[in-house]
Amino acid sequence: MDNTPSKLQQLRAGLIGMIGNRGVLFVASFFTSVILARWLGPAGRGEYGIYTTTVTTMVVTLNFGIASANTVIVGRKPSAYRQLIANTMVFAICISIPLFLIPQFINSDKLASLIQMPSSYWIMASINFWLTMTFLSLSGILLGQQDYKAYNGISLFQGVLNLIGAIVALIFLQSGIAGLIMINGLLITLIVVIATLWVFIRKSSRFPAAGGPSWKLFRETAPVGTRATIIAILENLHFRIDLLLLGFWIGKESVGIYALAVYIANVLMFLPPILNSMIFSHIPSNGIGSAKTIVQLSYMVMIIPVIGILAVWIAGRSLIGWIYTPQFLPAFVPLLVLLIAEIPKAQVAITAGFLAGIGYPAICIVGALVGLIVNVLLNIWLIPNAAETGAAIASVISYSIFAMIYLIGVYKYGQLTLKDLEPSIVLMKENMQRFIQPSNRIGQEQE
Numbered sequence: 001m002d003n004t005p006s007k008l009q010q011l012r013a014g015l016i017g018m019i020g021n022r023g024v025l026f027v028a029s030f031f032t033s034v035i036l037a038r039w040l041g042p043a044g045r046g047e048y049g050i051y052t053t054t055v056t057t058m059v060v061t062l063n064f065g066i067a068s069a070n071t072v073i074v075g076r077k078p079s080a081y082r083q084l085i086a087n088t089m090v091f092a093i094c095i096s097i098p099l100f101l102i103p104q105f106i107n108s109d110k111l112a113s114l115i116q117m118p119s120s121y122w123i124m125a126s127i128n129f130w131l132t133m134t135f136l137s138l139s140g141i142l143l144g145q146q147d148y149k150a151y152n153g154i155s156l157f158q159g160v161l162n163l164i165g166a167i168v169a170l171i172f173l174q175s176g177i178a179g180l181i182m183i184n185g186l187l188i189t190l191i192v193v194i195a196t197l198w199v200f201i202r203k204s205s206r207f208p209a210a211g212g213p214s215w216k217l218f219r220e221t222a223p224v225g226t227r228a229t230i231i232a233i234l235e236n237l238h239f240r241i242d243l244l245l246l247g248f249w250i251g252k253e254s255v256g257i258y259a260l261a262v263y264i265a266n267v268l269m270f271l272p273p274i275l276n277s278m279i280f281s282h283i284p285s286n287g288i289g290s291a292k293t294i295v296q297l298s299y300m301v302m303i304i305p306v307i308g309i310l311a312v313w314i315a316g317r318s319l320i321g322w323i324y325t326p327q328f329l330p331a332f333v334p335l336l337v338l339l340i341a342e343i344p345k346a347q348v349a350i351t352a353g354f355l356a357g358i359g360y361p362a363i364c365i366v367g368a369l370v371g372l373i374v375n376v377l378l379n380i381w382l383i384p385n386a387a388e389t390g391a392a393i394a395s396v397i398s399y400s401i402f403a404m405i406y407l408i409g410v411y412k413y414g415q416l417t418l419k420d421l422e423p424s425i426v427l428m429k430e431n432m433q434r435f436i437q438p439s440n441r442i443g444q445e446q447e
Contacts, residue, residue, distance in 0.1 A: 018148070018152055018155075018274045018277065018278070019270075019271075019274060020152070020156065022270050022274060026267060026270070029263075029267070030267070033260070033263055033324075034323060034324065037256075037260060037324040037325065037328060038324070038325060040256075041253075041256070041327055042252075042253040042254075042256035042257050042327055042328060043251075043252045043253040043256055044252075044256065046246075046247065046251070046252035046253055046254065046255030046256030046257075046259060065224070065225035065226060065227070065228030065229035065232060066088055066091060066092075066133070066136075066137045066140070066221070066225050067136040067137045067139065067140035068140060068224070068225065068228035068232075068280075068356060068360075069140075069221045069222075069224040069225035069228055070084050070088065070137050070138075070140035070141045070144060070221070071140040071141070071143045071144035071280060071281060072144065072224050072356070072357065072359055073144070073217070073220065073221050073224065074140075074141050074144035074145055075144040075145075075146075075281070075283070075357070078145065080214075080217055081141050081145065081200075083213065083214040083217050084137075084141055084217065084221070085138065085141065085200060086213040086214070087213050087214060087217060087218050087221065088133075088134060088137040088138065088141075089134060090213050091218075092130045092133045092134050092137070093130060131189040131190055131192075131193045132189055134193050134196075135158075135189065135192055135193050135196055138193075138196045138197070138200065139151060139154060139155070139196065141200075142154070142199070143277060143280070143281040144281060146281050146282065148281075150199050153199070154192070154195060154196050154199060157192065157195055158192045161188045161191060161192060164188075224359050224360060227359070227360035227364070227365065228356070228360050230365055230368075231360055231364045231365055231368050234365070234368035234369055234371075234372050235368050235371075235372075237372055238368065238371050238372040238375050238398065238402070241372070241375065241376060241379070242258070242375070242379050242383070242391040242394065242395065243255050243258060243259060243262070245376075245379045245380070245383055245391070246258055246383060246387070246388065246391055249383050249384055250383065250387050250388075254387055254388055256328075257328060257330050257331045257334070257388055258331070258334055258388040258391060258392075260320075260324060260328050260331045261331040261332075261334040261335040261338055261388065261392070262338060264312075264316075264320075264331075264335055265308075265335060265338040265339055265341075265342055268305075268308040268311075268312075268339070268342075269304060269305060269308065269339075269342045269345070269346060271301065271304055272301050272304065272345075272346040272349035272350065273349055275297070275301065275349065275350060275353065276349040276350065276352060276353040277353070278353070279294065279350065279353030279354055279357065280353040280356050280357050281357075282357065283353070283354055283356075283357020283358055290354070291354065291410055291413075291414025291415065291416055291420075292414070292416065292420050294350060294351065294353075294354045294410055294414070295351075295407070295410060295411075295414075295416070295420060295421055296423065296424065296425075297350050298346075298347040298350035298351050298407070298410075299347070299423045301346040301347065301349070301350055302343050302344075302346050302347055304342075304346055305339050305340070305342035305343045305345075305346055306343065308339045308342065309336060309339045309340065312332075312335055312336055312339060313336065316332055316335060316336070317329065317332045320332055320335075330388065331388070333388075333389055334388040334389050334391070334392040335392075337389060337392035337393055337395075337396060338392045338395060340396050341392060341395040341396040341399045342399075344396075344399040344400040344402065344403035344404075345399045345402075345403070347403045347406075347407070348399065348402055348403045348406055351403070351406040351407055351409065351410050352364070352406060354410055354414070355406060355409050355410065355413065358413055361409065361413055363405065363406075363408065363409035363412065363413075364406070364409065366405060367402055367405035367406050367409065368402070370401060370402070370405060371398050371399070371401055371402030371405070372398075374397065374398040374401055375394055375395065375398035378393070378394035378397055378398060379391055379394045382394050407421070
């Protein structure tokens with residue numbers, strides 16, 4: 001009797017595992033968010049929000065889409081995974097070395113005043129970046145292989161270590177030895193990378209293939225990674241630039257209040273990003289036959305923010321005041337508006353997973369760019385007049401346009417008809433099998 005799990009069982013197990021991982025990460029992030037709010041207040045929380053937004057944008061830019069490209073390529077060519085690992089390690093080193101050498105060519109005092117940390121911290125940060133980039137890229141390979149057990153295991157391990165790291169960091173802060181926080185983060189990342197490499201060593205016997213860097217494979221990966229990077233930068237700015245604009249026009253306190261609203265909205269909407277990862281890992285090896293189901297699923301997830309709106313409307317104000325102190329009560333109204341914005345954003349999470357899986361076609365760049373431009377223009381008009389609520393309203397409009405363009409992309413590249421875009425529970429059931437069974441492959445493995 002064959003005890004091999006079915007495709008549906010693998011997807012279910014993967015989904016449950018990802019939800020469990022999100023739970024651990026939620027505990028870590030919630031603990032950190034409460035401490036930050038209570039210790040720093042709105043103004044300090046705003047300064048922290050501006051810093052993290054800037055750092056996140058830098059990481060997204062320097063990552064060059066390698067993790068996403070690895071997911072796509074390994075889905076098309078499973079036996080190439082060892083070469084992808086070698087390429088990832090080499091590429092990460094090539095990016096990290098310039099970061100490592102910066103303090104050697106710039107006066108350390110000037111550098112410290114620019115980046116507000118000693119040059120020794122900068123060196124550790126560059127090493128940490130290399131390790132983080134390596135981990136993300138290796139995780140992308142696991143996702144492309146649809147090895148959800150290994151992917152979720154590593155992610156859970158990382159989540160637990162991050163929770164421990166957050167507690168240790170707070171102890172260091174209270175003890176006046178903040179300098180150890182950088183070393184603490186570096187050690188955690190190093191442990192996660194070693195654990196991930198150990199997983200691949202254990203898996204190697206199941207995937208006998210040539211190893212070592214491959215220039216040919218890199219040339220195949222680069223176009224996908226380049227498109228993924230451009231889209232990631234545009235989307236990251238689209239989702240975060242309102243924080244920077246609020247800081248420019250209103251002040252850090254406004255940023256702190258709005259950042260909390262954004263955080264709560266993202267926590268409540270944890271399921272669409274998980275589904276995005278599942279779809280992204282599925283499409284490269286299974287093709288465009290799932291397009292109809294993707295459309296219907298994108299409609300179904302739009303119900304989730306509606307439930308969030310009702311929950312926040314009933315208990316949001318009291319919980320914000322109790323958990324984060326009354327100083328953050330002004331975040332209540334922007335939060336409600338942001339949850340309305342999450343309705344089209346949830347749809348984007350689903351359609352983006354499909355478009356990413358087929359290699360990031362040009363319409364992804366168009367959608368991300370148009371959404372960003374609309375968001376910036378609306379924020380320029382609305383923030384001076386309505387502050388945080390104005391920024392949230394700009395998100396509602398720009399996310400809706402963004403979602404419409406991505407839906408058009410699924411219609412075009414999924415080879416659908418206009419009737420296929422009509423919401424239908426019956427159609428969802430009829431096409432579920434297409435999501436489970438491989439069909440219409442978009443890439444064949446080449447020997």
